[in-house]
Amino acid sequence: SQKIEQNSEALNIQEGKTATLTCNYTNYSPAYLQWYRQDPGRGPVFLLLIRENEKEKRKERLKVTFDTTLKQSLFHITASQPADSATYLCATHTGTASKLTFGTGTRLQVTL
Amino acid sequence: NAGVMQNPRHLVRRRGQEARLRCSPMKGHSHVYWYRQLPEEGLKFMVYLQKENIIDESGMPKERFSAEFPKEGPSILRIQQVVRGDSAAYFCASSPASGVDEQYFGPGTRLTVT
Numbered sequence: 006s007q008k009i010e011q012n013s014e015a016l017n018i019q020e021g022k023t024a025t026l027t028c029n030y031t032n033y034s035p036a037y038l039q040w041y042r043q044d045p046g047r048g049p050v051f052l053l054l055i056r057e058n059e060k061e062k063r064k065e066r067l068k069v070t071f072d073t074t075l076k077q078s079l080f081h082i083t084a085s086q087p088a089d090s091a092t093y094l095c096a097t098h099t100g101t102a103s104k105l106t107f108g109t110g111t112r113l114q115v116t117l
Numbered sequence: 118n119a120g121v122m123q124n125p126r127h128l129v130r131r132r133g134q135e136a137r138l139r140c141s142p143m144k145g146h147s148h149v150y151w152y153r154q155l156p157e158e159g160l161k162f163m164v165y166l167q168k169e170n171i172i173d174e175s176g177m178p179k180e181r182f183s184a185e186f187p188k189e190g191p192s193i194l195r196i197q198q199v200v201r202g203d204s205a206a207y208f209c210a211s212s213p214a215s216g217v218d219e220q221y222f223g224p225g226t227r228l229t230v231t
Binding site: 039041046047048049050051054094096103104105106107108109110 | 121148150152157158159160161162165172173175176208210212219220221222223224225
C-alpha cells in the first residue's frame with residue numbers, strides 16, 4: 006500500500022541556519038508532491054507544490070526538491086527564523102484521484 | 118476574501134449522539150474534501166465532494182459517517198451514534214479544480230466524545 010514517511014522526531018535548529026526536512030514515499034509514484042505548514046490548533050497552510058518532472062522549486066526562503074529515483078523530497082528553509090517554528094507536512098497526489106496522502110509531519114523548532 | 122470556514126470550532130458530544138460538522142468552501146471553489154486528524158497521527162482523507170455529488174468516499178468508515186455538499190449551503194459531515202474513537206480534529210479543504218491544484222484548509226472542528 007502507499008506509504009509516505011517523515012521524520013517523526015522534532016528538528017531543532019538555531020536561527021539563521023538552514024532547516025532540511027525529509028519526505029520519503031514507497032509503493033507508488035506520485036504525480037506531484039506538496040508541502041504544508043501546520044501550527045498548533047490550526048489547519049494546514051499550503052506552501053509549495055512540485056511536479057514529478059521538476060527537480061527543484063523555490064519560493065522566497067523555501068526550496069523543495071523531488072527525486073523520483075530515490076523516492077524522496079527535501080524541504081529547505083534558509084535563514085530560518087523563530088517564526089518558522091511549526092509542523093511541516095508533505096502530501097502526495099497520484100494524479101488519478103484528488104485525495105492527498107499526508108505524512109505525519111515533522112515539527113521544526115527554531116531557537117534564538 | 119474569506120477563506121474556508123468551518124463550524125463549530127469545538128464540539129462536545131456524548132456517546133450515542135449525532136455530530137454535524139459544517140464547511141463553507143472558499144468563494145469560487147466547487148470541490149470539497151474532508152480529512153480527519155487523530156492525536157499524534159497524520160491527516161487521513163475521508164471524502165471528496167463536488168456540488169450534489171460524492172466523487173470519492175474511499176476514506177469514509179462504512180457505517181455511521183455520511184457527507185453531503187448540496188446545491189445551496191455548506192458541506193456537512195455527519196457522524197451518527199458517536200463513539201469515543203471519533204474524537205479527533207476534522208478538517209475541510211477546498212480547491213477550485215480537481216486534482217492538480219493545492220487545497221485550502223479550514224481551521225478545523227475539534228470533536229470530543231465524552
